[in-house]
Amino acid sequence: MIDLHTHTLFSDGQLLPSELIQHAKEAGYTAIGLTDHCDFSNIDFVIPRIARVTKELSKYYKIRVICGCEITYVPPALIKKAVTRARKLGAEIVIVHGESPVEPVPAGTNRAALASGCDILAHPGFIKKEDVMLAKKNSVLLEITTRRGHRNGNPHVAKLAKGLNANLILNTDSHLPEDLLDDKKTKDVLKQAKLTYSDFKQMQKNAYKLIR
Ligand SMILES: [Zn+2]
Ligand SMILES: [Zn+2]
Numbered sequence: 416m417i418d419l420h421t422h423t424l425f426s427d428g429q430l431l432p433s434e435l436i437q438h439a440k441e442a443g444y445t446a447i448g449l450t451d452h453c454d455f456s457n458i459d460f461v462i463p464r465i466a467r468v469t470k471e472l473s474k475y476y477k478i479r480v481i482c483g484c485e486i487t488y489v490p491p492a493l494i495k496k497a498v499t500r501a502r503k504l505g506a507e508i509v510i511v512h513g514e515s516p517v518e519p520v521p522a523g524t525n526r527a528a529l530a531s532g533c534d535i536l537a538h539p540g541f542i543k544k545e546d547v548m549l550a551k552k553n554s555v556l557l558e559i560t561t562r563r564g565h566r567n568g569n570p571h572v573a574k575l576a577k578g579l580n581a582n583l584i585l586n587t588d589s590h591l592p593e594d595l596l597d598d599k600k601t602k603d604v605l606k607q608a609k610l611t612y613s614d615f616k617q618m619q620k621n622a623y624k625l626i627r
Pocket of ligand 2: 420
């Protein structure tokens, strides 16, 4: 199981990276991305610290741990700059916190993210058709999320992405150990998003391809 969107104590998650990794391993994960919330205030603090533990944890806990970040509420005009900065600081996966249906994320965030060079647009909400086409063109994965509230956008994202052949990824956006993926959550989210088990397999493949 691969899940590339999680939070630790370095933003608003409940666990230290080491704790989260061990919980994930116990839950049957083979790979996990640590993607704490970042803006320009903390990006140079968070990413190098996460990067410092990912190698050790991968080695000793035998689970692939990927250093990433989630660019969050950065003004759309500065998102590209933030993504570039994150990569320079050592983020292997860069997510942008998209226009969730349950938060006042600035309008234009989805579009700016898709043109920024990020890897994943998280919870893109009621994303426009032309933005889904841009995701496909720029090879940005659109997120299907198990997270309450954010997931209200799943059926819309799934339908447009499938219709336009854009690639999806399933993530949990875990903040607590009980948020991590299991069979029940997988089944529930697939049903809610109107996706099939073969879509799940494809989403896992897309995640694997990204981390390779
Ligand atoms: Zn987010
Ligand atoms: Zn998140």
